Amino acid sequence: MDFGTICRVRPTLLPFSPPSIGDEEIDEVAATLRQEWLTTGPRTAMFEAGVARRVGAEAALAVNSGTAAMQVALAAAGVGPGDEVITTTMTFCATAHVAHHAGARPVIVDVEPDTLNIDPAAVRRALSARTRAIIPVHLHGHPAEMDAILDLARDRGIVVIEDAAHALPATYRSRTVGSVGPLCAFSFYATKNLTTGEGGMLTGDAELVERARPWTRHGIDRDRQAAAGKKDSWWYDVVLPGFKCNMSDIMAAIGLRQLDKLDAFHARRRAIAQRYSDAFASVPQLQVPVERPHVTSAWHIYALRLHLERLHIDRGMFIEELRQRHISASVHFIPLHRMRFYREVYGLKPDAFPVAERETDRLVSLPLHPLLTDQDVADVIDASLDVARTFAR
Numbered sequence: 001m002d003f004g005t006i007c008r009v010r011p012t013l014l015p016f017s018p019p020s021i022g023d024e025e026i027d028e029v030a031a032t033l034r035q036e037w038l039t040t041g042p043r044t045a046m047f048e049a050g051v052a053r054r055v056g057a058e059a060a061l062a063v064n065s066g067t068a069a070m071q072v073a074l075a076a077a078g079v080g081p082g083d084e085v086i087t088t089t090m091t092f093c094a095t096a097h098v099a100h101h102a103g104a105r106p107v108i109v110d111v112e113p114d115t116l117n118i119d120p121a122a123v124r125r126a127l128s129a130r131t132r133a134i135i136p137v138h139l140h141g142h143p144a145e146m147d148a149i150l151d152l153a154r155d156r157g158i159v160v161i162e163d164a165a166h167a168l169p170a171t172y173r174s175r176t177v178g179s180v181g182p183l184c185a186f187s188f189y190a191t192k193n194l195t196t197g198e199g200g201m202l203t204g205d206a207e208l209v210e211r212a213r214p215w216t217r218h219g220i221d222r223d224r225q226a227a228a229g230k231k232d233s234w235w236y237d238v239v240l241p242g243f244k245c246n247m248s249d250i251m252a253a254i255g256l257r258q259l260d261k262l263d264a265f266h267a268r269r270r271a272i273a274q275r276y277s278d279a280f281a282s283v284p285q286l287q288v289p290v291e292r293p294h295v296t297s298a299w300h301i302y303a304l305r306l307h308l309e310r311l312h313i314d315r316g317m318f319i320e321e322l323r324q325r326h327i328s329a330s331v332h333f334i335p336l337h338r339m340r341f342y343r344e345v346y347g348l349k350p351d352a353f354p355v356a357e358r359e360t361d362r363l364v365s366l367p368l369h370p371l372l373t374d375q376d377v378a379d380v381i382d383a384s385l386d387v388a389r390t391f392a393r
Ligand SMILES: *Cc1c(COP(=O)(O)O)cnc(C)c1O
Pocket: 064, 065, 066, 067, 068, 091, 092, 094, 095, 137, 163, 165, 166, 186, 187, 188, 189, 199, 200
């Protein structure tokens, strides 16, 4: 045995994506709790304005999840029964669930081989007279091909709602995601690039975003109070059957201080992704993620792909070998067409998804977050190289 090749195993398990919360967020939450206003209020308004400014959007609407941002976007766009919503198989289930809950039919399509983002050619093939919305997902933080998708939607009365849960702060052709298409949904879930614990934001055209606003609070329209000439503070009207998914000022307090750090977080994610790619680019068992020349990725997920024909082990065993070296890894995502609900209710078959079928079983997401130290990054690299070499064929 060649003991020289045994890699150092770090003493503790490296977590996959812990939140990066500091005293700034804690102090802002404490200040909020000492005041009288806890629900949607001044801090939510400031957070909306801050996100709108950062992404260059006309308007922003804070909600309690990224899922809710997509749900109210569909509602505001009038998507409902009889309509079809085209989205990608390489996503989290929420992206298609929102279409189902709107009463529409989710139409799931295949992806491009390099980015694993929704394939505009597959979207074109899936268009029908019933298509009312397209939900591209900026997978792992790399923007989907928005120009091609917006071209398909234009003149057909189709609304494009971006699932940008991974994509703060990505850019597409020099524009920040959030101001590229008409409506864009961000998630501030605990693991995302910016967190409010749970939370989300819809950004985009002012007219569409404002149409979504009453959908976040039961369809209550207090502005109509003035319009209707009612002065009584207790009076309100319900103008549509809204949901209940507004953001509280406690969540917005976290978001405001996270937003201050977003660019530093992103720079760190970028630098770590670069170190990973430099270390893995020439390893025959590994394939590194791409960044197309006209985009900058938000680097939410670093998705390595395994060349399984050059390994004795499968993806599951690769992740287990990393875990034994105290490195947590994960998978983003198991495609929707493999999920029982979508198979059974929407009749999805693997042969309709040749690219996703070929790529999904070789995906491994490595830890990527701003708290990683240079030593942590070196540990991830050492462990990955050790597993690749130990099980090389
Ligand atoms: C996290 C995530 C969502 C859902 O966001 P929530 O804020 O948890 O509702 C939607 N789509 C993708 C691709 C995600 O990763």
